[in-house]
Amino acid sequence: MSGIVCQHKGFIEVKSSEGKGAEFTIYFPVVLLHDLVQKTGSGSRSPHGEVKGRILLADDDARIRCLIASILERDGFHLTSVEDGKEAKKLIIG
Incomplete structure (x- = not known):
């Protein structure tokens, strides 16, 4: 998962509390549709x-x-x- 996130210039935030589990938040940069279509x-x-x-x-x-x-x-x-x-x-x- 982290490879895909890094490949797209994003990052992962992890919050963990004992006995409560972990929360993973994935952030990606905003990409305008126009820019995406031009690139791909x-x-x-x-x-x-x-x-x-x-x-x-x-x-x-x-x-x-x-x-x-x-x-x-x-x-x-x-x-x-x-x-x-x-x-x-x-x-x-x-």
């Missing part, structure tokens, strides 16, 4: 139009899933996203 063309595939790979994304926060999905799809990956690890496991095992 259609933005949905790699420069040659091929899919770079397949990714199964599991996160219970729909906002995070949506954000990560949009970044990965823009970078040319085929993405399947689910709400949690149980759903991901079902897809993997069958």
Whole structure:
């Protein structure tokens, strides 16, 4: 995860409290749609139009899933996203 965040010039903030768990906040710089289209063309595939790979994304926060999905799809990956690890496991095992 941190590799993707760094690649997009973002950063991760972590807050942890004993017995309460951890909170991870991912920040990305604002990108104007006009600038994005100029840099990447259609933005949905790699420069040659091929899919770079397949990714199964599991996160219970729909906002995070949506954000990560949009970044990965823009970078040319085929993405399947689910709400949690149980759903991901079902897809993997069958």
